[in-house]
Amino acid sequence: MGATLVLGQQGRLVIPAxxxxxxxxxxxxxxxxxxxxxxxxxxxxxxxxxxxxxxxxGVPKSRSLVDELLAERRQAAASE
Known part of the structure; x- marks a missing residue:
């Protein structure tokens, strides 16, 4: 399915019914x-x-991406 939309003056798009x-x-x-x-x-x-x-x-429940990000940020701050 395809449709052509027209961008209005206020930047609004209308999705066809x-x-x-x-x-x-x-x-x-x-x-x-x-x-x-x-x-x-x-x-x-x-x-x-x-x-x-x-x-x-696919990320194991035992892995904390937040903790990894914080460790990376702390390491970067320490090397500045």
Whole structure:
């Protein structure tokens, strides 16, 4: 499915009704916008969160990415 959108004067886009229906979108739904090169990717927040959970699925529960990031930051600060 494809659609042509027109950017309004205030930077607003209107998603056509048939596209909203196909995606199950309703007024008030929150969408996540991401730049991918020169492309705009718009997805529901639920889909974006599911994608992130999938990316993190391979990280063992015993590993703390927060602790690793803090250790890296402390090491960088100490070497300045």
């Amino acid at each position: 048939d596209v909203r229906a196909e995606l199950g979108l309703a007024a008030g739904d929150r969408l996540h916008l991401q730049l991918s090169g020169r492309r705009l990717v718009i997805e529901s927040q639920k889909d974006a969160a599911s994608e992130l959970r999938g990316l993190a699925a």
